[in-house]
Amino acid sequence: MENKRINGNDLLALGYAENTALGVALKLNKMRLGYTREQMMTHFAAVLANPDAYINDRVFKSLALELLKQDELEASYIPLKTADVTYPIYGEEHIEQGAKQQMDIAMALPVSVAGALMADAHQGYGLPIGGVLATNNAIIPYGVGVDIGCRMALSIFDLPANYLSVNKDKLEKIILQTTKFGAGQGFKPGERTNHAVLEQDTFQLNGLLRSLKDKAWAQLGTSGGGNHFVEFGVMTLDKADAALGIPAGAYLALLTHSGSRGLGATIADHYTKLAKELCKLPYKAQNLAYLDLKTAEGQEYWLAMNLAGDYAAACHEVIHTKVFKELGGERLAKVENHHNFAWKEILNGEEVIVHRKGATPAGKGVMGIIPGSMASPGFLVRGKGDVAAINSASHGAGRLMSRTQAIKTLSATTLKAMLDDQGISLIGAGMDEAPMAYKDIHTVMAAQRDLVDVVATFSPKIVRMADDGSRED
Structure with missing residues (x-):
C-alpha cells in the first residue's frame, strides 16, 4: 500500500475536478519527490484547500498556480453541449464503461451531429476504438486515430484450401520474404519499392510532409507492430457470390492488416498538438480537439490524412503484389477497406464528416473485412447501409483485456496448445x-446482424506478426 500509485480517482475523491490541475497533480505524483503515498495525499488535499499557501513551495508551486488560474481557464474553453444526446450502442452489454464515457463526451462536442458505438468498442484516446462520429465541417485528429488509414486487404486465389497443408513451408517463406514487421522497420535503399503514391504533390505541402517522404519510401510495403498481420488462410463461400464472381467453395486467401506506419503516426501527432492549441476544450474533452475544415490548418490535415490513407493502401498493394508474384496462379478477387479514417458523406440529407476510429464502412452493398484473432475466423461482409449506425460496422473482435494485462496473465503454453489444435x-x-485477449468474434458478429451480411468466412492458418509485439503503429 505504501508504494501504491495515486491515480485520478484518488484525487477526484479528494475533491479535485477534471481539469488541468488534475493533470499537474498526477505528474507530480509520478515524481513522488521523496514523499510517501500518504504524505503526498495529505499535501494534495492541503494544496487544494488553500493554494495561496503553496505558491512559493518548492514542490507544489506548479500545482498551486494551476489551481489558482482554473476560473480563468474555464471561461476560455469552448463549451460542450449540456443536454444528453443519445446514440445507438451495439452489443452494449459487452462494452466497458470507459468507452461509453468517451463516446458521451464526443457527442457533447458542439460540432457533433450523430454517433454510434460498434460492438467491438473499447477505450482509446479521444474517440473510443469502435466509435463512429459525424461532425459538422470539423475534423478530429484523435477521432481518426494515430494509425491513419489502418486497413484490411484480402486477396482470394484460384488455389484450393489443401494448397496450404501441402505447401506450408513455401507459404511461410513467402510471408517472411515479402514484408517486414516491427517498430521502426523498413527496407534498405536497394530493397525499396517505387509506387505512384510517393509522387503525390501532397508530399510538398509543407516541411513536415517533405521530411517524411524518405521514411515513407523505406517503410512502403512493411507492416509495423501491434495487432498488424499478414496471414494465409482458407476463405470459404457457402454459396456463389455474383458481385465477387466466385463460385461456392474453399480457396487459399491472403489477409493483411496494417496502416500508414511512421508517416501516419507523425501526421497524427503533429496535427493533434496543433488542434489542441487552436481548439481549447474542457480538460475531459481535450483529446477531441478539432480543426475547422474552413481553415488552412483543417485543410492541411485533411490533405495529409488522405495522403496517409493512400499510402496505407499502397503498402497493402505492394505486399499483395509481391505475394502474388511468388505464389503464381490467378487472383479471383481483392477486397479492402480503411477503418481509421474520416470521410465526407451525406447523412439525413446533409454533408457531414464521418470519423470511423476502428470501425468498418458498411454502406449498402459496400464490401468489408472484419477479422477475429489469430485463432478465430474473420468475415468478408457486405454492408446493409444502416443509417442509425452511420453506415458502419465493427472492425474486428475488439480487445477484452489490455496489452499489459494479457502479458501478465495469459499463458504461452495455453496459446501454443490452442494454435496446435487448430x-x-x-x-x-x-x-x-x-486470442484470449480479444472478445468472442461470434458474439460481436451477432450484435451487428442488422449492419452487415456475411458473404464468406476466413480461417487463418499461417500468421505473421511482429517478433517483439512492438506497438509503433
Whole structure:
C-alpha cells in the first residue's frame, strides 16, 4: 500500500475536478519527490484547500498556480453541449464503461451531429476504438486515430484450401520474404519499392510532409507492430457470390492488416498538438480537439490524412503484389477497406464528416473485412447501409483485456496448445495478441446482424506478426 500509485480517482475523491490541475497533480505524483503515498495525499488535499499557501513551495508551486488560474481557464474553453444526446450502442452489454464515457463526451462536442458505438468498442484516446462520429465541417485528429488509414486487404486465389497443408513451408517463406514487421522497420535503399503514391504533390505541402517522404519510401510495403498481420488462410463461400464472381467453395486467401506506419503516426501527432492549441476544450474533452475544415490548418490535415490513407493502401498493394508474384496462379478477387479514417458523406440529407476510429464502412452493398484473432475466423461482409449506425460496422473482435494485462496473465503454453489444435502456424507476435485477449468474434458478429451480411468466412492458418509485439503503429 505504501508504494501504491495515486491515480485520478484518488484525487477526484479528494475533491479535485477534471481539469488541468488534475493533470499537474498526477505528474507530480509520478515524481513522488521523496514523499510517501500518504504524505503526498495529505499535501494534495492541503494544496487544494488553500493554494495561496503553496505558491512559493518548492514542490507544489506548479500545482498551486494551476489551481489558482482554473476560473480563468474555464471561461476560455469552448463549451460542450449540456443536454444528453443519445446514440445507438451495439452489443452494449459487452462494452466497458470507459468507452461509453468517451463516446458521451464526443457527442457533447458542439460540432457533433450523430454517433454510434460498434460492438467491438473499447477505450482509446479521444474517440473510443469502435466509435463512429459525424461532425459538422470539423475534423478530429484523435477521432481518426494515430494509425491513419489502418486497413484490411484480402486477396482470394484460384488455389484450393489443401494448397496450404501441402505447401506450408513455401507459404511461410513467402510471408517472411515479402514484408517486414516491427517498430521502426523498413527496407534498405536497394530493397525499396517505387509506387505512384510517393509522387503525390501532397508530399510538398509543407516541411513536415517533405521530411517524411524518405521514411515513407523505406517503410512502403512493411507492416509495423501491434495487432498488424499478414496471414494465409482458407476463405470459404457457402454459396456463389455474383458481385465477387466466385463460385461456392474453399480457396487459399491472403489477409493483411496494417496502416500508414511512421508517416501516419507523425501526421497524427503533429496535427493533434496543433488542434489542441487552436481548439481549447474542457480538460475531459481535450483529446477531441478539432480543426475547422474552413481553415488552412483543417485543410492541411485533411490533405495529409488522405495522403496517409493512400499510402496505407499502397503498402497493402505492394505486399499483395509481391505475394502474388511468388505464389503464381490467378487472383479471383481483392477486397479492402480503411477503418481509421474520416470521410465526407451525406447523412439525413446533409454533408457531414464521418470519423470511423476502428470501425468498418458498411454502406449498402459496400464490401468489408472484419477479422477475429489469430485463432478465430474473420468475415468478408457486405454492408446493409444502416443509417442509425452511420453506415458502419465493427472492425474486428475488439480487445477484452489490455496489452499489459494479457502479458501478465495469459499463458504461452495455453496459446501454443490452442494454435496446435487448430493447425495454425504462428510466426512472431507477443502474448498481448493472444486470442484470449480479444472478445468472442461470434458474439460481436451477432450484435451487428442488422449492419452487415456475411458473404464468406476466413480461417487463418499461417500468421505473421511482429517478433517483439512492438506497438509503433
